[in-house]
Amino acid sequence: RKQDGRSIRFKIQAPAVLARCIADKGSICMDGASLTVNAENSCRFELNIVPHMLEESIMSGYRAGTWVNLEAI
Numbered sequence: 098r099k100q101d102g103r104s105i106r107f108k109i110q111a112p113a114v115l116a117r118c119i120a121d122k123g124s125i126c127m128d129g130a131s132l133t134v135n136a137e138n139s140c141r142f143e144l145n146i147v148p149h150m151l152e153e154s155i156m157s158g159y160r161a162g163t164w165v166n167l168e169a170i
Contacts, residue, residue: 098159104145106135107159111167116140118169126168130154 098107109127111119119125121137130150136143151157159165 098161101145104147105151107144107146107156109142109144109165109167111140111142113140115167115169116142124170126166128155128165130156 098105100106116139119134119137119142121134123134123137125132125134125142125144127144132144132146134142135145146156
C-alpha cells in the first residue's frame with residue numbers, strides 16, 4: 098500500500114489457482130467492490146483505489162497481511 102498520485106496503490110498476492118484468471122486491465126472483485134487491475138505479474142497484481150472508494154469501504158483499514166475476498170471471472 099502506497100500513495101500513487103491522487104490514489105492509493107495496493108499490491109495484492111492472489112492464490113495460484115486464482116492468479117491464472119487475473120489479467121492486466123481486467124476486472125476483479127475484492128471484498129465486494131469491482132475494480133480494474135492496473136498491473137499483473139504471476140500471482141501478484143496491483144490496484145489503484147481513489148480516495149472516495151477508500152473512505153466509503155473497508156479498504157481504508159487494509160494493511161500488509163490483510164486477508165481479502167477475491168473473485169475473478
